[in-house]
Amino acid sequence: MKASEVIANLQRRFPNEPEYIQAVSQVLGTIEEEYNKHPEFEKANLIERLCIPDRIIQFRVSWVDDKGNVQTNMGYRVQHNNAIGPYKGGLRYHKSVNLGILKFLAFEQTFKNSLTTLPMGGAKGGSDFSPRGKSNNEVMRFCQAFMTELYRHMGPDEDVPAGDIGVGGREVGYLFGMYKKLTHQFQGVLTGKGQEFGGSLIRPEATGYGNVYFLCNMLATKGIDIKGKTVLVSGSGNVAQYTMEKLLQLGAKPVTCSDSDGYIYDPDGIDREKLDYIMELKNVERGRIKEYAEKYGVKYVAGAKPWFEKADIALPSATQNEINEEAAKALIANGVIAVSEGANMPSTPEAIKVFQDAKILYSPGKAANAGGVAVSGLEMSQNSERLKWSREEVDAKLHDIMNDIHANCVKYGTEPDGYVNYVKGANVAGFLKVAKAMMAQGIV
Numbered sequence: 001m002k003a004s005e006v007i008a009n010l011q012r013r014f015p016n017e018p019e020y021i022q023a024v025s026q027v028l029g030t031i032e033e034e035y036n037k038h039p040e041f042e043k044a045n046l047i048e049r050l051c052i053p054d055r056i057i058q059f060r061v062s063w064v065d066d067k068g069n070v071q072t073n074m075g076y077r078v079q080h081n082n083a084i085g086p087y088k089g090g091l092r093y094h095k096s097v098n099l100g101i102l103k104f105l106a107f108e109q110t111f112k113n114s115l116t117t118l119p120m121g122g123a124k125g126g127s128d129f130s131p132r133g134k135s136n137n138e139v140m141r142f143c144q145a146f147m148t149e150l151y152r153h154m155g156p157d158e159d160v161p162a163g164d165i166g167v168g169g170r171e172v173g174y175l176f177g178m179y180k181k182l183t184h185q186f187q188g189v190l191t192g193k194g195q196e197f198g199g200s201l202i203r204p205e206a207t208g209y210g211n212v213y214f215l216c217n218m219l220a221t222k223g224i225d226i227k228g229k230t231v232l233v234s235g236s237g238n239v240a241q242y243t244m245e246k247l248l249q250l251g252a253k254p255v256t257c258s259d260s261d262g263y264i265y266d267p268d269g270i271d272r273e274k275l276d277y278i279m280e281l282k283n284v285e286r287g288r289i290k291e292y293a294e295k296y297g298v299k300y301v302a303g304a305k306p307w308f309e310k311a312d313i314a315l316p317s318a319t320q321n322e323i324n325e326e327a328a329k330a331l332i333a334n335g336v337i338a339v340s341e342g343a344n345m346p347s348t349p350e351a352i353k354v355f356q357d358a359k360i361l362y363s364p365g366k367a368a369n370a371g372g373v374a375v376s377g378l379e380m381s382q383n384s385e386r387l388k389w390s391r392e393e394v395d396a397k398l399h400d401i402m403n404d405i406h407a408n409c410v411k412y413g414t415e416p417d418g419y420v421n422y423v424k425g426a427n428v429a430g431f432l433k434v435a436k437a438m439m440a441q442g443i444v
C-alpha cells in the first residue's frame, strides 16, 4: 500500500469531504509501514475496505416547530465497520453536520472502539438540526421524527447509537422512548440513557474523566504530577464539564472554557462552585458562557479560542480543527507540556506537527477520549446482563481501560529516541485488531 496513492484516490472519489480525507490521511500515514509488513492485507485490498464505510443511511426528517411551521432536516447514520462488534458511536445534532464530517467521525470511531478492548464496531450519525434555541417540545418532536427512520437500522447486536455534540441525556431519552414505541422492545439499543432506564453510572462523566486519566498516564512517563497544573479547557458541554470536574478532584486548576461564541479566562481557576454554575447554565438554562464572565467579573473574549492564554496543559474538548498551527505554536511558546484531546480531531495536521516537533506529550482523541465509548460498551454489557454495576466498579473498569490504551500507544508508538508518538501508537494498535478480524471474516 502506498498511503499517498490511496489518499489521492479517495480524494478523487469523495472531493467534497475534507474532514474525512484529513482523518484518513492521518491514519494511513502512520500505519503504512505496519500494513506493508502483511502482504496478505494488500492482496485482500484491506485498506480500501477499511476506509470506505460499510453503509450510509441518509434520510429526510420532517417535524413541526412550536409555531406550526413544518421543518425539514437531513438525518444520517454512517455504519463504518462491524468487524469486531455491532456498529457503535454517537449522534451529533449541529448545524454544521454533513456527510463528510460524519464519515470522518465514523472512521475515527472504528479505531477508537478497537482500542477500548471491547467488542464494538464503528459508526456515527446525526443531523444538521441544531437544538440551540429550540424548546424542549421541539427537540422531542425532532428526536421522534429522526427515530421513525433510524430505528430500522438499529438493534443491540446491530447498531447502538449514543450522544455527541448536541445530543445529551435529554435527546437520548426522547430517542429511546420513540424506539420503544415503534418496536415494542425495551432493549439496550442506545447508550447514555437515564439512570432509571438502563443507563450506566459514570457514562456522563466517562469521556472527560477518561481523558484526564489518560493525561495522568502520559505525565507519569515523565514523572510529572498533575496536581497544581493550570489547564486550558475548550468547550463547556459534556466532555469539558467532566474534564474540569476530574481536574479539580486531582488538584489541577482549569482556567478557561468556551462555547461557539467565545471563551472565558478565570485566572483564579474554575472551582467547584463555579463549575456547578456552568453545569446549571449549560445543562438546564441552556445559556451562553459569556454569562459566566458577567457573573464572576472575569475576561470574556468573543469569537476566539483559549489557546493563547498561558497554562501548563491544554485539553481541547469542543470540536474538530479548533487548534490550528498558529494556536499550537502559541501553546508551545507559552510552555505547555501536554495536549490531550477530549474532542475528536481538534488539532489540524499542522498543529500536530508543531506538538510532535516540540516533543511534548500529545495524544489524539481516538486514544484520549475513548473512555466515553468504553463506558457505553460497559452500559451494553450491563443491559445484556440486566444488572447495574456500582459507580466504583464502572470507574475502576474505565481506569483499567484507559491504562490499557495508554500501554498500547506506548507499545506501538515509541520511537528510537524514546519519544512516544501517541498518534502512531493509537493508529497501529487500533488498526491491527480490526484488520485481523476483517481478514478472518473473508471478503464481505
Ligand SMILES: NC(=O)C1=CN([C@@H]2O[C@H](COP(=O)(O)OP(=O)(O)OC[C@H]3O[C@@H](n4cnc5c(N)ncnc54)[C@H](O)[C@@H]3O)[C@@H](O)[C@H]2O)C=CC1
Pocket: 163, 164, 165, 166, 167, 168, 207, 235, 236, 237, 238, 239, 240, 258, 259, 260, 261, 317, 318, 319, 320, 342, 343, 344, 369, 370, 372, 373
Ligand atoms: N460526549 C461524548 O461522550 C464524547 C464526545 N466526544 C467529542 O467531544 C467533543 C465535545 O462533545 P460533547 O461535550 O459531547 O458535546 P456538547 O454538545 O455537550 O458540547 C459541545 C461544546 O463544544 C462547543 N462547540 C461546538 N461546536 C463548536 C464550534 N464550532 N466552535 C467552538 N465551540 C463549539 C459547544 O458550544 C459546547 O460547549 C466533540 O468533538 C465530540 O465529538 C468524544 C468522545 C465522546
Ligand SMILES: O=C(O)CCC(=O)C(=O)O
Pocket: 088, 089, 090, 091, 109, 112, 160, 161, 162, 163, 164, 191, 344, 369, 370, 372, 373, 374, 376
Ligand atoms: O458512546 C458512544 O457510543 C459514542 C461516543 C462518541 O460519539 C465518541 O466516542 O466520539
